Amino acid sequence: MSNDFCCPRCFGDTYLEKYRIPEQSSEEGLCPRCASRGVPLVRPEQLEEEFETLLSAYEVVDEGGESIISLLRRDWCLFPEDSLRHSDAQLLLLEVMQHDGTYLKKFRVRESDEVAPIADWGGIRDELRYKNRYFPQENVDFDALAGLxxxxxxxxxxxxxxxxxxxxxxxxxxxxxxxxxxxxxxxxxxxxxxxxxxxxxxxxxxxxxxxxxxxxxxxxxxxxxxxxxxxxxxxxxxxxxxxxxxxxxxxxxxxxxxxxxxxxxxxxxxxxxxxxxxxxxxxxxxxxxxxxxxxxxxxxxxxxxxxxxxxxxxxxxxxxxxxxxxxxxxxxxxxxxxxxxxxx
Incomplete structure (x- = not known):
């Protein structure tokens, strides 16, 4: 089998593994990229829509920055190193994105004024231990916490x-x-x-x-x-x-x-x-x-x-x-x- 196919273990993502790739796959077998056996196989470009949404959270920079593979590995544990070398992961991403050379450049995480961490766990932890045991005053959005x-x-x-x-x-x-x-x-x-x-x-x-x-x-x-x-x-x-x-x-x-x-x-x-x-x-x-x-x-x-x-x-x-x-x-x-x- 040629390298035209990939499998869930190439990406190391729970949603792709449990749902998206099995739904899109028409065959199972040996993955030509990570050598996993008996796995559902898809063509990389079948995942373009999912990755296009994810990659919109990152932007190209002229100076500094990192490879997009390094960022995705650190932020989301994608393209696990025990499955793919960096160069192989880079090639797979290019194939997912229809060989768009943009993804060979350096990237950083986009900044947004709409985004702030849900809460400071250190503050919550100290308040529960030393200040307010049952009715903490630390600002927590409990609906957001349930969703998280x-x-x-x-x-x-x-x-x-x-x-x-x-x-x-x-x-x-x-x-x-x-x-x-x-x-x-x-x-x-x-x-x-x-x-x-x-x-x-x-x-x-x-x-x-x-x-x-x-x-x-x-x-x-x-x-x-x-x-x-x-x-x-x-x-x-x-x-x-x-x-x-x-x-x-x-x-x-x-x-x-x-x-x-x-x-x-x-x-x-x-x-x-x-x-x-x-x-x-x-x-x-x-x-x-x-x-x-x-x-x-x-x-x-x-x-x-x-x-x-x-x-x-x-x-x-x-x-x-x-x-x-x-x-x-x-x-x-x-x-x-x-x-x-x-x-x-």
Missing amino acids: LAHLANTTEAKTWCRARIQVSPEPFDLRQMGAPPREVSSHGRASPPGIPYLYLASNAETGVSEVRPHPSDYVSVAQFELKKDLKVIDFRNPRRYVSPFVLGGDIQILQLRADLPFLEEVGKELTRPVVPRSAPVDYVPSQYICEFAKMHKYDGVMYRSSAETGSNLAVFDVELAEAVKVERYSVEKVDVRIAPSNG
């Missing part, structure tokens, strides 16, 4: 998740003891305020065990949970990767989403950031606030990266949406300690 979080709406990818507990004796916990704690003893969590238990799950046993911070020689019970349905969640694991500019209708909307992406990234870091137990009642408040906002808008939970492992975590708001099906005992042989200079 909707860009990260996702469905759980797996039915099976894990939950770990450090054992108090050599005997493992039974299944009834592996769920969320009763509300009477439910304490502060990354997503849950005290007294409102959520079910915290991990994508695999290693991540689940790492999250409970065991010591060498500890025994840990790990339960396997099955989700009772596909959960609608807000996925904070990599906002810049999961958000798609191609669902937007114009340059101002694209510029606005680009301006708001750092806010989503900071919230994702908030859910992942390690917190020492003594400061948890204060430090968990900002992430609890966002999770309560997500719950109010009918999401089933939030997904976020683990601070201790490479896997993912899932906080389920309704503890009845998952069922423990088996439990196994593990012994902790080694704990990996990593240090870094502290400025505080």
Whole structure:
């Protein structure tokens, strides 16, 4: 097959991968550009309309500037480097845009007086921790926030998740003891305020065990949970990767989403950031606030990266949406300690 075709993995965009390219594709096979197998294939020029809208958010400059590929990679994680070299990505974009040589020039992001970030997460975070816990005064457009979080709406990818507990004796916990704690003893969590238990799950046993911070020689019970349905969640694991500019209708909307992406990234870091137990009642408040906002808008939970492992975590708001099906005992042989200079 000639290089006349491309596939979703050439672009690394969720909308193109799930909807646009499969809808336009008339065949599947080996992608001649990124070597992905069994993928839907389209001709590059079939995507011209989508890219024309996206590229309207950028402008050519005579001095300075960057290649448009570098900008699209940084802003939207398009043309992932593990799929295409820079030169191959440049050629693909030229073919999408019908070989318009303009896109060989240097570009910058267009400026617009109509665009401003949705809010300052640092300001919200500090106010919730130290000033106003329940009725913050920080200026936030809650309708805009709901719309922004909707860009990260996702469905759980797996039915099976894990939950770990450090054992108090050599005997493992039974299944009834592996769920969320009763509300009477439910304490502060990354997503849950005290007294409102959520079910915290991990994508695999290693991540689940790492999250409970065991010591060498500890025994840990790990339960396997099955989700009772596909959960609608807000996925904070990599906002810049999961958000798609191609669902937007114009340059101002694209510029606005680009301006708001750092806010989503900071919230994702908030859910992942390690917190020492003594400061948890204060430090968990900002992430609890966002999770309560997500719950109010009918999401089933939030997904976020683990601070201790490479896997993912899932906080389920309704503890009845998952069922423990088996439990196994593990012994902790080694704990990996990593240090870094502290400025505080």
